[in-house]
Amino acid sequence: MRFGFKVSGCFGDVLYSTPVLKYLSKCHGDKLDIETNYPDVFKNNPCVGIIYNPEKGEIMPHDQIFYECNGHNFGDIQKQIRKMHLTDYWSTQLGFILNPKEKTLEFYPSSLDIEIPKDKYIIINPSKTWECRTWPKEKWEKLIENILNLGIKVVVTGQDIKYNKNDIKTSIYVENSNFINLVNKLTLSQLWYIINNSIGVITMNAGLLPFAGTTDAFIIEMGGAIDPTYRTPWRHGTQDYKHKFVGGSCNLFCQSDMKYNSSGDIKLTKGFPEHGCFENKPTFECQPSVNAVYNAILELIIEQK
Numbered sequence: 171m172r173f174g175f176k177v178s179g180c181f182g183d184v185l186y187s188t189p190v191l192k193y194l195s196k197c198h199g200d201k202l203d204i205e206t207n208y209p210d211v212f213k214n215n216p217c218v219g220i221i222y223n224p225e226k227g228e229i230m231p232h233d234q235i236f237y238e239c240n241g242h243n244f245g246d247i248q249k250q251i252r253k254m255h256l257t258d259y260w261s262t263q264l265g266f267i268l269n270p271k272e273k274t275l276e277f278y279p280s281s282l283d284i285e286i287p288k289d290k291y292i293i294i295n296p297s298k299t300w301e302c303r304t305w306p307k308e309k310w311e312k313l314i315e316n317i318l319n320l321g322i323k324v325v326v327t328g329q330d331i332k333y334n335k336n337d338i339k340t341s342i343y344v345e346n347s348n349f350i351n352l353v354n355k356l357t358l359s360q361l362w363y364i365i366n367n368s369i370g371v372i373t374m375n376a377g378l379l380p381f382a383g384t385t386d387a388f389i390i391e392m393g394g395a396i397d398p399t400y401r402t403p404w405r406h407g408t409q410d411y412k413h414k415f416v417g418g419s420c421n422l423f424c425q426s427d428m429k430y431n432s433s434g435d436i437k438l439t440k441g442f443p444e445h446g447c448f449e450n451k452p453t454f455e456c457q458p459s460v461n462a463v464y465n466a467i468l469e470l471i472i473e474q475k
Contacts, residue, residue, distance in 0.1 A: 173203075175205075175237050178207050184208040186259075190257065191204070193261075195218075201219040204220075206223070294314065294326050295373035295376060299376055316467075322369070324344070326350070372390045372467075374391075386405075392463060393421075427448070
């Protein structure tokens with residue numbers, strides 16, 4: 171019987187575990203069976219044997235020896251993913267840390283089965299997660315207009331979202347023939363090819379950030395309350411490969427600082443007291459302006475000429 175590997179969490183959490191899986195597969199000289207709530211992340215992965223999806227009632231045999239990466243079941247332990255890269259967080263639970271060249275995130279797409287947009291295009295990911303890593307819709311739409319004025323197409327990906335309960339629009343939309351809406355239309359493999367063939371991806375700290383890290387695309391990472399050191403994907407042994415971080419005026423990165431859980435008012439196991447600004451500022455000064463992101467795009471275009 172092969173060894174097993176169990177990993178659960180959100181989409182990004184699971185992606186950050188792929189280098190750990192690869193290292194363990196190399197150590198065993200064999201594939202590992204895997205149990206995960208995101209089975210599509212591991213489809214075609216040469217390090218994986220049988221894939222079990224617990225959401226479909228598929229459970230790894232109880233007598234199988236396995237490694238486990240569990241990021242959300244802390245019990246009463248004082249524990250938090252705060253000042254550590256997620257790949258390191260997974261591996262240290264198992265007793266090791268990977269070197270920079272071993273930390274590259276991996277995804278193995280199926281064969282290309284869609285048409286890639288013609289001409290140059292930039293991908294945006296207007297996701298809605300925690301407040302500190304959700305850019306206002308108005309800023310996304312202004313940025314899109316600026317990009318389109320450069321004669322470059324804009325492709326929006328992800329899932330339908332509502333920015334507030336009274337918003338009848340479920341996604342970002344701009345009336346322009348060069349605006350391509352692929353929301354809810356792509357498989358993971360199709361999304362991978364769309365990203366890999368773009369001139370750049372613009373995203374905050376959301377699932378598309380680590381997923382873009384499995385491609386060779388340029389990543390413009392927008393700032394928030396989490397220090398990018400602990401989220402930027404590693405590629406070719408560095409976090410600087412085809413990557414630019416664009417932050418705001420505040421660089422305290424309060425949600426990457428353990429001092430905000432030191433008062434004893436709340437257990438670390440409760441996670442963040444709130445997903446806002448721990449400095450109680452009225453706005454998220456850690457987020458970039460539209461002009462700052464636009465200038466990063468201009469720099470990217472100049473570099474690629």
